Amino acid sequence: MVDYSRFLSKGEVVKSVSVSVTPTTDPEFEIHTLVISPEGDKVAYYARGGVEGEEYTATFTVTTSLRQVWPHDIRFAVREPPQYG
Numbered sequence: 001m002v003d004y005s006r007f008l009s010k011g012e013v014v015k016s017v018s019v020s021v022t023p024t025t026d027p028e029f030e031i032h033t034l035v036i037s038p039e040g041d042k043v044a045y046y047a048r049g050g051v052e053g054e055e056y057t058a059t060f061t062v063t064t065s066l067r068q069v070w071p072h073d074i075r076f077a078v079r080e081p082p083q084y085g
Contacts, residue, residue, distance in 0.1 A: 002060065002074070005041040009066060013040025016063045021056055029056040029078065040065075050078035 004014055019031045029050030036043055043062070050056060056078070061071045 001042050001044045003042050004062065004070075007070070008041055008064065011065075012068075013065045014043060014062055015040075015065050017043050018061050019045070019058050020061075021058050023054070023056065025051045025054055027051065029054070029058075029076065031058050047076060050076070052078055052080050054078050 008014075014036050017034050017036065019034065021029050021031060027049045029047070031045050031047050033046045034043060035045070043060070047058070054077075056076045058074050058076060059071055060074065061069060063069050
């Protein structure tokens, strides 16, 4: 979840969000199920997939009720969980 409350003006809310991911691999790293909180100040998402050892940059572009547009990057590193047993 990404919290935008510190960046929003009083009464301003997140109206939409889109995301793009680089690099493109097979299997691809996906960000999906983008959901804006009922308060309009947070965005939840699920991330999955990708290639072990690869690093991905997800560029989230948020548009607010005051028509501000904020692109920002979140970096992800794909690691396989350790195998026990």
